[in-house]
Amino acid sequence: MTNSNDIQEKKGKCLGNMSKKEFMSGFWRSCGVQGCFNYERQQGIGFGFSMIPHLRRIYKDDNDGFKEALKRHITFYNITPQMTTFVQGISVAMEEEAAENEEFDTGSINSVKTALMGPLSGIGDSVFWGTLRTIGLGVGLSFSMRGSILGPILFLLIHNIPGWYVRYKGLEIGYMQGMKFMESATEGGMLDTFSTAAKLLGATVVGSMISSMINFSTSITLDLGNYQTLSIQEILDSIAPNLLPLGLALSCFYLVRKGKKTTTVMLILFLLAFVLGWIEGLPMFIA
């Protein structure tokens, strides 16, 4: 034990089980969280890319664990980019627990990620998009109007210095707090309860994402003659709001659970999109 600690000491131990090198690698990679952005998983591939240096250390001697962990972290993910390192740090702490403790329910890792991304984005969007961007533009524009190069420069400094600070600190805080929590939960024998609690929280947040992140509505309106029209969307809304996103998400979930390939589901969605787009464009439906 002392021996392995000594070795890590020599490598330049930084935080918990993370070496300085691993920390910085995770930090730089986190800047690429939107790298392979796509509509289906959004920042999922980018998050997996950020996790790779951590997972390679944690699952050095456990290839099967490594495969499962890789798969876990390339699933749907979306957050204000500057805030991603908090989630990354906590995920690393949870993966360490999962690698050591066979009874740890790995499903709770994605539950925690899901539960965090919404609220952290809420805070991040209002701090970075809302406040810092606005202050930066207020200052920057007054210089730019006069043709001064200080305009864009001040704008960038005001928005980005806090951004980089938060990104750096986030990885540290997320990881250390995550480790602390995991330790206390393990000691109290509460890990199972924690996993279930995390799932309840994750499910609540996913439910809200169905309503807030899928902007699926239809403009199809039937012309009944005599200036009477029938809007499909209005009928649906009178039953319950956001029925189309709910139906769509549950259908996709059903197909995924039945073992349909993601590519197949994606093609179905494309077909649906083009058919709907075509129908909505037909002149006879426009009131």
Add this chain to the structure above:
Amino acid sequence: MFLVKCILVSLVHVLGVIDGRIFGQNLLNTPIVEGALVGLIMGDMKTGIIMGATLQLIFMGFVGIGVTSLPNSSAGTILAVFFAISSGLDADSAIALSMPIALLFQPTGIIPRIINNIFNPRCDRAADRGDYKAIEKYFWLGVLVFAIVFFVPMLLATYFGQGPVEALIRIIPDVILDGLNKASTLLPALGIALLMNYIMDKESTPFLFLGFLLSAYLKMDSLGIAAMGLIIASVYYFFSQKRTLD
């Protein structure tokens, strides 16, 4: 020489999008910054900065949070400044032109986000093999797709000028653009479904609907809903803890 300038200006557009992909989103894609950069390349930085400020005010409301597709304000800015300096178009007309250009370039934001869907199943298979290098490769290919889709149309637009490009885009049938727009609203459902696949079981299903109802009926934001979820999870956790201790 003109071609070199066209290439450099197109690279400003690429820098704007790549900034958000791998440099951590430093807002290099804003009119206030890109106006100055295009001005610098075209040899009239002051005009670029001043036009950038005006365009920034016009495009202020276009904040890209989440997945909503927006008019490409970066393309509108770059081409307005480019036309103003290169073809002597007066600044007001160039600025008036920026909005239709931003609309014409909107698909450049949608297309890479659709193309990059093809890497998801490939990454899944790579994860099954434990092949992290392949995931890294697909990650970089995804970045490259963004760079290419932003570079090529911008190069053509700068090189051939505004007339031919506008005419060209008018030929694209509406059904394609409508379908692409529609697809960008439907595809997140699949991502969320995959996430549900990790989280959902008998115990958690009612809470999925709770979260949905809070958002759909009460219009609560994600912070509020997560706070409610946290209360439910805490109550569950502490009550179970008490039962274990008893």
